[in-house]
Amino acid sequence: MAVQSKRTRLLKRLSSYAVLLFFCIISIFPIWQIVNISLRPGNQLLSTTLEIIPSNATLENYMNLLSSGSFLLWLWNSTLVSLAVTLTGVVLASTAGYAFSRFRFVGKKFGLLTLLTTQMFPATMLLLPMYIMLINLGLINTYLGVVIVYSATALPFCIWTMKGYYDTIPATLEEAASIDGCSPFMTFYRVILPLAAPALVITALFSFMTAWSEYLVAAQILQDSQLWTLPLGLKSFEASMSTQWGLYGAASLIVMIPVVVLFLLLSRYLVSGLTLGSVKG
């Protein structure tokens, strides 16, 4: 058996750490930029130095951001829209996923496959027809408009995730419940749904994140600045880079921390959901 000498093993270990460290620095660099910008005092926003923490670091930008009405308004709008999308996603995906998992009906296989092909739709193929529909229904400049489009984008993934999870729950549970005199609805609601809790959590968080971080759809539908969600607001900070760059940094950090934490907790499940969907297709 080829035994590596101690020296080559040490060298291999050190170079592994060097590689990881290098890529970690690259991964963190833009985040450090955001932190750095958010801490700069107003007269040094456009600095040409590269300090880890800017000299005379200050929380001024955070104070200004939280005391300005507009940021809190965007936060409120985004929360409202995201919660509505989450609720729609959970209710529709949990029932539709169950139907796709348990019952036979005409067009079931076709339906599941078309849900997969939506992944190949360019964003504009959903957005444009929906945009024209919203114009005709008078739903431009309403939350309902964005909630409809966001739900449509998130649902295919959510239905596949729920369906995949229900598939792992044995059908004998339903048989046992029906022998015990449970109605189909009670079986679904009391027996199956609690067991599918992990998938429900993924569906909820995925729907929430879809809505929380979306810019391009909102930019077309929400034109009134009173209705703006966070991405639209942050973009307006960025557009006037010289004056509001510090506010942009502070706002970005506040907005991304909760989603980044959620994402890190969820990344394992998101990936298994994705590969499940693509393998079974």
Place this chain on the structure above:
Amino acid sequence: MSRQKWFIIALIAPAILVMAFVVFYPFVYNVFLAFGNMNLSRIRDWELVGFRQFIKIFTEPSQPDFYVVFLKTIIWTAANVFFHVVIGVFLALVLNQHLKGRGAFRTILILPWAIPQYIVALTWRGMFNYEYGSINLIITKYLGLPAVEWLKSPTEAFLAIILTNVWLGFPFMMVIALGALQSIPHELYEAAEIDGAKWHHKLRTITLPLIRPVMIPAITLGVIWTFNNLNIVWLVSNAGEPSDNTHILVSFVYKAAFNFYSFSHAAALSLIIFVILLTFSLFFMRKTRATESAY
């Protein structure tokens, strides 16, 4: 009708309604639009005009040109997916050893994927700023090279959007590859070592063939996502700056639809993109499924 049947209908009906609404309606409407002549001034009295939009796209010169944008989309997709897979698999190989702090490294390396895309795009746009952006500061102060006009000249701007998207996309491939690597049984490597195999033999004959079945669907998804990635292109280049030189097909369609309001033109382009991606996926997945069964 029995209660059971009503229950089934109650569950299936919303599913079918949702499908009809989120998949069939937009798709069918999009097809009709593509064969029509709708724009902002003809939003209600538009009519079907056959293949006119398609003929216009394929034969009439436009600014920017369809074929140039198509070529850029191919370069964009190929460059991004190539670097995503190479960097992702490489980092997965490095992480798949007994190292101290492995979990922490893994978490940090996922960060680019975890940050909302629009924040990534806007932040990188700031970093590419000519005078104050940190990338030019590093280039001039530490490397002693002349500053680069990242956002104002066509080639550099295109390079800037690719760099941003490479940064954002490698963690996905890394996570997928890491999962695949962990499922390879150790005995295979031990057996290979007894036979005196060098590391590159093991990589070529064990590692790569065994992670292939997992990587192929991931690469297919990666190609589709990159081909369709509107966020990064639109926000880093600020709607195609300089002067519409940084478009890929989807951003070109978004501009046609929402800046020029030529709805039918945009719908025809959307349909072309969809057909390209569907053909690619069917072809790619069929080829790879054939190899899977040969295993």
